[in-house]
Amino acid sequence: MTTSSPELTAAGVPRAGGAGTLGGHTVSRVGFGAMQLERLHGDRQAAIALLRRVVELGVDHVDTAQFYGNGFVNELLRDALRPEDGVVIVSKVGADPDPGGRIPLRLAQRPEELRASVEDNLKSLGVERIPVVNLRRTDVGPGVRAEGDQLVDLDDQLATMIALRDEGKIGAIGLSAVTLDVLRRALPAGIVCVQNAYSLVSRDYEEMLRLCVDERIAWVPFFPLGGAFPAMPKVTDEPAVVAAAESLGRTPAQVGLAWLLHHAPNVLLIPGTADAGHLEANVAAGEIELDGTTLATLDAVQSRSLDVPLA
Incomplete structure (x- = not known):
């Protein structure tokens, strides 16, 4: 069953946590971060069954990245989710898979790397457009910090993201791991969400959160616990x-x-x-x-x- 009610998903299931807004889409306020699906690398059917359960529970906002399992997680989403589920997929760029590295990702902040990362995401997800793509910078932690040729000017990065949006390869632009000043500088680009580390016990970004409320930008905390x-x-x-x-x-x-x-x-x-x-x-x-x-x-x-x- 399809419905236009904001409280229900495309399949007519009550949205988990109620309805929120993300890049022009109405989504469940409780979404699903797909990173840990990498742990099911040896049991693909269990991973797909879990994603089907995500949909059944009224979740229609899923966060992913090409560097989650070197494309494995994106491929799971491609195989498990159906167009009629109406799931809004959000991915991120700024890092690429590095299976042999000390950690399984490497920074990829340069404009040509951002574009290549979007192309990789499109291919592994099996879609022509990704509804929202976050530019994950390294302005704040936790995590690795950029150095050398990975220290890239925000304006150069945003120019690439805007071009990708204009080309129809991404629907909207988000930011991740940024400072308040970077968010303010980026506002003219039409930012739709911010992902920073934030929880009840770590509220470093309260002023940024309030700016997001004022600007109707979704606040999507990672490490929420x-x-x-x-x-x-x-x-x-x-x-x-x-x-x-x-x-x-x-x-x-x-x-x-x-x-x-x-x-x-x-x-x-x-x-x-x-x-x-x-x-x-x-x-x-x-x-x-x-x-x-x-x-x-x-x-x-x-x-x-x-x-x-x-x-």
């Missing part, structure tokens, strides 16, 4: 989060995700997993109501920096 590397604080370790979870009969992870949805109207989540049970728990976080007292307690949690080097 912190703790991706040893030096990062974890939302699920926070006593106030644990107490709220116990009171609500939920998990600390669900409370951490629910806080993000309550914190600002433009927040879209992309938690990732390779496990169906964990997927269902993440989607259920979009149903949690946090009252004023609980929100005030969570808002009072001390913020610590997530800007740490990649191990």
